[in-house]
Each structure stands twice: as C-alpha cells, then as structure tokens.
Amino acid sequence: MRQEPVNKDKSTDDLKNTLYRPHDAFFKKWLGNPRLAADFVVNFFPQEVVNLLDLGTLAPQKDSFVSPDLIRSHSDLLYKTRLLDSDNPAYVYLLFEHKSSTDKTVIFQLLRYIVRIWEKYDGKEPFKLILPLVFYHGNEHWNSATNMHQLLETIPFDLKRYIPNFEYLLVNVHDISFDKASLENTLVFELLKAIKPPASDKAIARLAGLMINLSRVTEDTELLYAILKYLHEHDLETETYETLTKKLVDEGIAMPTLKERYRQQGREEAQQEERQSIATQMKQAGVPASQISLYTKLTPQQIEQL
Secondary structure, three states, rough: OOOOOOOOOOHHHHHHHHOOOHHHHHHHHHHHHHHOOOHHHHHHOOOOHHHOOOEEEEEEEEOOOOHHHHOOOOOEEEEEEEEEOOOOOEEEEEEEEOOOOOOOHHHHHHHHHHHHHHHHHHOOOOOOOOOEEEEOOOOOOOOOEEEHHHHHOHHHHHHHHHOOOOEOEEEEEOOOOOOOOOOOHHHHHHHHHOOOOOOOOHHHHHHHHHHHHHHHHHHOOHHHHHHHHHHHHHHOOOOHHHHHHHHHHOOOHHHHHHHHHHHHHHHHHHHHHHHHHHHHHHHHOOOOHHHHHHHHOOOHHHHHHH
C-alpha cells in the first residue's frame, strides 16, 4: 500500500492551521516518556500480552504515520520493544483519537498505518509484530468495529478467511479504571476527563489534588508545565482555569513561575514541535524541501536533520 502524497495544492493557510495542535504536542510529551508508556502498557494491555513483552526495552521511534489529512484528529507514537525470552523485536503502536465522537473508519486508518510501518522498518526482512492500540477520550460511547470481520459480518463464513483481519486494543478514558496506574498517568487521565465541558467543581478539585501530590513527590515539573499549557491551549473556560490555578497557588505551588514559563516558552515550543511533526510527514510523503520550508518556516538544515 503506497502512502498518499501530501496535497501540494493545499493552501498555505490550511497548512498553517495544522501546525499548532495542542492535542498532539501534549500526547507526545506525555507518552513519549518510556517510563510512563511502560506503565500505560502494564495497566491497559491484556495481562497475557504484557507477560510477553520486555517493557524495559521500550524505545520511542521518531516517525509519525498519520495521513496528512488526519493530523488534526489523530496523533500517534510508535515504540520498538522485544519479546521476552527471545531476540524477536516487536512494535507497540499508539493512536490517540482526538475527535469528540467515534470514528467508523479508524480500523482502516490503522491498517494503513501498520502497512506503512512495515514498509519503512522491515523491507525485505521478516515482518515484525505490531500491537495497535487506540486511545479515545471523546464524550460519545465508542461503537466502532475493533476488527475487520465486525465490519463485514454479512459475508458468508466460508469467505471470511479471504478478508484481511486484525484487532486493535481500545482504551476509552471514560470507561477504564486506573487505580493502579502511576500518579502521572492517573493525573493525565483525570485531566482528559476534566477538559470535556462542563468541568465540575469535583473534577477540578480532584485534578488540583493530583497536581499538588505530584509536585510534592518529584522535582521534575515538565509534566506539570505540559498540563498547564494543554489546559490553556485547549480553550478551557477561563473561570475553570483560574479556579484550578488558584487552588494550586493556595497550596504553595509556584504557579506564577509556571504561568510565566508558559507565556514565554510554551506556545513557541509547542509550535516548533508541530512544525517539525508536519515537516516530517511531508518529507516522508516526498514533498520537496523548498515547499516544506515555505509551509513550516523551518530552515533547509532543520528539515535535513529530521
């Protein structure tokens, strides 16, 4: 399956609108951390799958395989790992679904992305295992097919063996229990639940409490910075955002410093990450470097290094 080329006739304004995607920047900041990704796998993959993976070898890969026309609603992360008790490598592929409603075509998109991964990393070598997972935090109940045969249930049984089939794992933040997840991952899950309006006072209080707890047990404030940026960029109601920040200030967390860092660096850093992500996808699709530079404002040297 050939990767679709970027539409080179797409307007500059349309491409600029794709450059800044707070969902994508936050998702990659969060699960781009191998420790948090391993905790995610342990808690939300089936135990029989977890038992076969050497999660200590999880290594993020820099490439994105999302179609250019879907980058506003999809983010992805690919991890390379190994199977326990063998030298066989495998991949864990996480697709973050940003839409507020279910996507009937997601299984076709996953099939396309899986083929792209095989095309890029395997070549003439034996194909490696890819474990796909969809992470969803929309409001509606997820009712899309999780395997191909569900979409083709009217096909006679004797013909189904001729149809490509695979199944993906689904994590719906509204339907899961994350009691055993790390404090950081629990905080993110509560965040993703709270940002869906209207955010209740109880949800904001719970979110503030988790942020306070995290600030007390670690000196690494990167996730807190990322959460604050995401809250602000997600257009959370001003009143809700101010209520949350006030709770943190009242508990002695250096919120003015966090807010100042956001003002000075947050949007600029996130925009740069988005430019690099878009440029990578355009480069993979064969768009000339001069065009990529025009749309993303990256220098030819920066594009060459991607």
